[in-house]
Amino acid sequence: MRAHPAGPRHGDFVSDSSSTTGKPSAEAVDALAPSVWSRTCAREPSGAMTVGGVDVRDIATEFGTPVFVLDEQDLRSRAREYAQAYRQAGASRVYYAAKAFLSVAVAHWVHEEGLGIDVASGGELAVAMRAGIPGEALLMHGNNKSMEEIVAAIDHGVGRIVIDSFEEIARVAEAAAKAGVVQPVMVRATVGVEAHTHEFIATAHEDQKFGLSAESGAVEEAVRRIAKLPSLTLVGLHSHIGSQIFDASGFEIAAGRVVALAQRIYDEQGIEIEELNLGGGMGIAYLESDDPLDVPDMAAQIGEIVAKACADAGIMAPALAFEPGRAIVGPAGMTLYEVGTVKPVQLDHGQMRTYVSVDGGMSDNIRTALYGADYTVRLASRSSTAEPMLCRVVGKHCESGDVVVRDAWLPGDLAPGDLLAVAATGAYCRSMASNYNYVPRPGVVGVESGEASTILRRETVEDLLGLDAHT
Numbered sequence: 182m183r184a185h186p187a188g189p190r191h192g193d194f195v196s197d198s199s200s201t202t203g204k205p206s207a208e209a210v211d212a213l214a215p216s217v218w219s220r221t222c223a224r225e226p227s228g229a230m231t232v233g234g235v236d237v238r239d240i241a242t243e244f245g246t247p248v249f250v251l252d253e254q255d256l257r258s259r260a261r262e263y264a265q266a267y268r269q270a271g272a273s274r275v276y277y278a279a280k281a282f283l284s285v286a287v288a289h290w291v292h293e294e295g296l297g298i299d300v301a302s303g304g305e306l307a308v309a310m311r312a313g314i315p316g317e318a319l320l321m322h323g324n325n326k327s328m329e330e331i332v333a334a335i336d337h338g339v340g341r342i343v344i345d346s347f348e349e350i351a352r353v354a355e356a357a358a359k360a361g362v363v364q365p366v367m368v369r370a371t372v373g374v375e376a377h378t379h380e381f382i383a384t385a386h387e388d389q390k391f392g393l394s395a396e397s398g399a400v401e402e403a404v405r406r407i408a409k410l411p412s413l414t415l416v417g418l419h420s421h422i423g424s425q426i427f428d429a430s431g432f433e434i435a436a437g438r439v440v441a442l443a444q445r446i447y448d449e450q451g452i453e454i455e456e457l458n459l460g461g462g463m464g465i466a467y468l469e470s471d472d473p474l475d476v477p478d479m480a481a482q483i484g485e486i487v488a489k490a491c492a493d494a495g496i497m498a499p500a501l502a503f504e505p506g507r508a509i510v511g512p513a514g515m516t517l518y519e520v521g522t523v524k525p526v527q528l529d530h531g532q533m534r535t536y537v538s539v540d541g542g543m544s545d546n547i548r549t550a551l552y553g554a555d556y557t558v559r560l561a562s563r564s565s566t567a568e569p570m571l572c573r574v575v576g577k578h579c580e581s582g583d584v585v586v587r588d589a590w591l592p593g594d595l596a597p598g599d600l601l602a603v604a605a606t607g608a609y610c611r612s613m614a615s616n617y618n619y620v621p622r623p624g625v626v627g628v629e630s631g632e633a634s635t636i637l638r639r640e641t642v643e644d645l646l647g648l649d650a651h652t
């Protein structure tokens with residue numbers, strides 16, 4: 182069973198759908214599907230790709246490859262759309278999930294467009310603080326927050342700390358008491374729903390590390406303990422059900438269960454749940470065939486689902502909150518690689534596959550190796566009318582599983598020195614990057630209105646050697 186971002190029970194759903202048959206036309210292999218590429222992507226008359234009004238060849242020359250390119254206009258427009266659509270659907274706050282990708286510039290952009298930020302470590306909190314994001318716009322997650330992280334969050338006035346265990350109730354209460362504040366907290370409930378793309382799985386219990394079980398009475402017990410502690414104030418419940426979700430069906434089951442939980446808490450303890458945070462997981466198109474619900478539809482459907490569940494339960498509808506990550510930053514990013522080697526390999530059934538090696542790989546995009554993720558790749562430095570060939574885009578690491586795009590059709594005249602662009606790599610690529618093989622992590626370049634500038638600089642071997650205590 183393959184691992185899957187929505188959790189282990191989704192491993193079986195990872196499809197091997199990428200077709201190795203049915204050769205597309207040369208035009209199709211050159212085209213930039215608007216649902217997959219960031220909103221300012223285009224091909225200029227010479228055939229080279231531009232993004233944010235900047236020629237990708239100029240980006241490669243100035244900043245080197247591999248490099249992540251972040252389309253500021255695309256990211257800002259998606260942040261704005263999420264803030265508007267989910268507010269309209271009843272959300273009091275939409276947080277950007279920082280783990281997808283965070284830098285000071287990105288923290289500024291999402292906050293300026295109306296989003297709060299969900300951080301899940303002291304490091305992510307430090308970036309948000311450096312960007313000057315006020316504490317009340319922040320929410321902190323984590324199933325094992327250190328005392329240091331809890332203290333830092335409380336000192337900065339983080340608006341919501343999401344409680345993930347019984348131990349944490351005591352830890353947050355102690356830190357808040359020491360600081361002389363009353364800390365607003367939420368309780369993370371696991372409701373037995375795991376959603377991904379067009380499927381969801383609903384069970385009574387969840388075999389995973391996050392949150393407290395709704396079914397077992399643990400959430401009610403946590404609420405009881407929090408109510409007794411003067412340094413804590415409960416603002417609501419939290420539930421996050423998965424990732425890369427294309428429709429609202431999983432949210433329907435989850436919302437029903439959290440609302441039932443809120444009703445039990447009210448009936449038994451007289452405590453009203455003011456806020457319901459339904460997490461993130463809204464999906465994006467990695468391939469042209471991916472069809473996530475559009476943003477306003479998804480928001481409206483979830484809003485109606487919760488309103489109906491509350492009406493059925495006879496409780497007041499709480500304010501909603503959401504935490505999209507991938508949906509804000511994923512489509513805004515692309516990775517530019519330079520082709521190094523092109524190696525045709527004869528397959529058993531007579532077909533040829535061409536291994537195209539690029540100057541990065543699993544150190545800048547682990548999702549293909551980890552989840553069997555699919556990506557769209559294009560020749561970016563020029564266009565081509567050459568007959569397409571079946572390729573596998575691979576990295577430079579010492580691992581045969583070091584694959585960037587498992588099955589891709591690329592022009593048959595592809596050659597060393599060509600630039601390839603991989604779409605929708607803004608989320609969970611740079612943020613999950615490693616230094617495997619002592620390869621420095623790529624930089625991130627922002628593009629906007631014809632200008633390119635560094636957001637995160639590329640690491641150097643000197644940076645890596647600087648960690649080694651011996652000379």
Ligand SMILES: *Cc1c(COP(=O)(O)O)cnc(C)c1O
Binds near residue numbers: 507
């Ligand atoms: C990962 C995560 C998110 C964001 O998920 P996306 O799929 O990027 O939208 C939000 N909330 C929680 C608790 C998460 O773990």
